[in-house]
Amino acid sequence: MILAGRDGGAPSTRSAVGEATQPSTVRAAVAAAAVGRWEALQHLVEVLLAVDAIGAEAGSRSALAVVAADPALVVRLDANVRRGPSCGPYTEPALQRVARRFTDASSGPLAMALASMHGDGRIRERAVAAILVRPGPEMMPFLVLRAGDWVTPVRERARAGLAMLLSEDPGTWIPAVLPTVLRLDERLRGGFAVNQVRAAMFAMTAQVWRGLLGSGSPRERRFLFRTGIAQRWLPLPDLVAYALTDRDVVVRSVAAEAACREAVWTRRPDVLRRLARSTRSEVRVVALTGLVRGGHDGEVAAYLDDDAPLVRAVARDAARRLGVDAREHYRHAVGTDDPPPGAIAGLSEIGSAVDAALLRPLLAHRSARVRAQVVRALRLLDAVVAAEFAALVRDPSPAVVREVATALRPLAGALPPDLPWQLLADTRVELRRAGYRLLHGRGIDVALRAGLIAALDVDPRLAERGRADVTRLARDHARATWRLTPRPELRVSGAEHADLRALAARAASTLGEDTSEQLVEWLTATRPGV
Structure with a gap:
């Protein structure tokens, strides 16, 4: 050859x-x-x-x-x-x-x-x-x-052979075909192979199935697990174990649903209580739903302060049936020395702007988790004060900084003009990210300058975001003239134009050749103002 x-x-x-x-x-x-x-x-x-x-x-x-x-x-x-x-x-x-x-x-x-x-x-x-x-x-x-070929003789021969192999020795051939079968599931003529694998799995023993479940990609394990649930190969203790310990969120959820369904049918509230103590919110919410169906509203209402929104919603529904006022419960909880973050979040979900007065003192709480939750709650209650939150943007906690930046974005125009630029030049990476977010939407010139600065940042995430924004702006300007949306226009002074050219030259190596050329052409074609 x-x-x-x-x-x-x-x-x-x-x-x-x-x-x-x-x-x-x-x-x-x-x-x-x-x-x-x-x-x-x-x-x-x-x-x-x-x-x-x-x-x-x-x-x-x-x-x-x-x-x-x-x-x-x-x-x-x-x-x-x-x-x-x-x-x-x-x-x-x-x-x-x-x-x-x-x-x-x-x-x-x-x-x-x-x-x-x-x-x-x-x-x-x-x-x-x-x-x-x-x-x-x-x-x-x-x-x-x-088996999904567009030519009928090829397709039929492949399908016949695939069906024969899977029926003769599913334990050997299912692991070999399953990754490709799942990849082609949504293709035209791709459903045959999926159905054949499923039929072969129905014919194999639970022992072979368990061996297959122990390996493979998450997508393969989910397919195998759902099939095992349909075949009822897993007893209740095994379902509980998978719901509490499996590493895959989908497997945990499917196992929890199956375990809770069986526990409700067989009147096993002890199983539901065990699952309700799980550290995983997707397991807790299913277990609490099962307790509700069993008439245990009092136990479910105890989860009003849970960290998970869906769990709190189920608990509030149970509290309503018991005549408990969830809003008053939350108002009392946030007034304690150590308020649960779940109670703060719950008050933001069913409270109003009147409740903001109860939350503002907690902005100085010693717990960063509480402060971050209060900032988010005030944002959801539409009670953000720009000057007050601007003083919090340098909080020692990165979580609080992220929440403050999110709350201030709609009010960026009310902030001191230099604050976002000062944050973008700070030594703390969370402050630089916050400054970049606050500069978003302030005009083409601001977006371009901020993107070029961010593209040179030592933080990989911020640098990648800056490069992406600069690339988008440069390509939007270089695109065909027949596009309906207008091209971005730079309206800058002579000093600002010179600053942009200098930043573009510094960032050329990280932006790539195509983007750098488009950016140079854009800046060359831009006539600076006075």
């Missing part, structure tokens, strides 16, 4: 082919293709063809397993492999070499996998047949793709 040289078409040497077949080279090509454009995908095809040319079965399957481990890459490769470049280092379409390498089931695994993505439906159909003769876990993503 002859490989196109990277210099424009010269044949590669045997040493180059040998380098291409190294496992590290395959892994590097896969990593580059996962984030690269068509050139990287085409290079990956070249590397795989070079591995296939060696003829080693183990090496070919190992290389294919590296590709199959990334379902998103397999989908992109499937779409790209049929496109032959007309120029550059890959002038000979890879499809021609794939067709030459693949003959029948005696061909190498890589040749079969690549042939299954060929543009000719007859070759794809023969490749599917070959895969089914010599199946392997690393071949399954390519078989799943063909």
